[in-house]
Amino acid sequence: MRDREVWRLRIVPAATLVAVAALALVPLATGEGCLPFCEVPSHTTGGFVPPVTLVGAGSTLTWTSLDTLPHTASATTLDLCLHVTYSKTSPGSARFDILDGTLVVTMPGMEPKVCTGAEALPDRSLRLDYVCFYHPNTMNGTLLVK
Numbered sequence: 001m002r003d004r005e006v007w008r009l010r011i012v013p014a015a016t017l018v019a020v021a022a023l024a025l026v027p028l029a030t031g032e033g034c035l036p037f038c039e040v041p042s043h044t045t046g047g048f049v050p051p052v053t054l055v056g057a058g059s060t061l062t063w064t065s066l067d068t069l070p071h072t073a074s075a076t077t078l079d080l081c082l083h084v085t086y087s088k089t090s091p092g093s094a095r096f097d098i099l100d101g102t103l104v105v106t107m108p109g110m111e112p113k114v115c116t117g118a119e120a121l122p123d124r125s126l127r128l129d130y131v132c133f134y135h136p137n138t139m140n141g142t143l144l145v146k
């Protein structure tokens with residue numbers, strides 16, 4: 001069991017980097033949805049699957065739970081511009097837009113929020129890292145909005 005845990009800790013960061021590199025090679029124009037999908041399944045042990053999602057500006061992303069625990073998709077930035085709660089019976093979603101080079105997140109029933117902490121990348125996409133508040137060690141991901 002211990003050996004298996006150590007193996008997981010070593011392999012996850014490498015897998016994340018490979019996923020980032022693979023997605024970065026795929027062009028995604030605005031309004032073309034998300035890659036690989038606009039739905040991010042997740043669970044406590046495996047995190048967000050996959051951990052990196054490429055989001056076309058104007059697209060709505062939905063998080064679903066594969067286990068029975070409550071989860072969140074919450075920006076790691078101080079402004080907490082993304083904070084979606086969800087569970088197996090109640091998926092959570094948010095829409096992502098880029099206005100004047102700034103990432104704007106709109107959650108259902110709320111005013112749009114500006115993500116001042118999103119990182120602008122050289123290809124003009126915006127990077128937002130996020131975690132589950134309850135399981136930040138195993139559930140952490142990245143959104144690349146373009």
Ligand SMILES: [Cu+2]
Pocket residue numbers: 044069070071072132133134135139
């Ligand atoms: Cu969680």
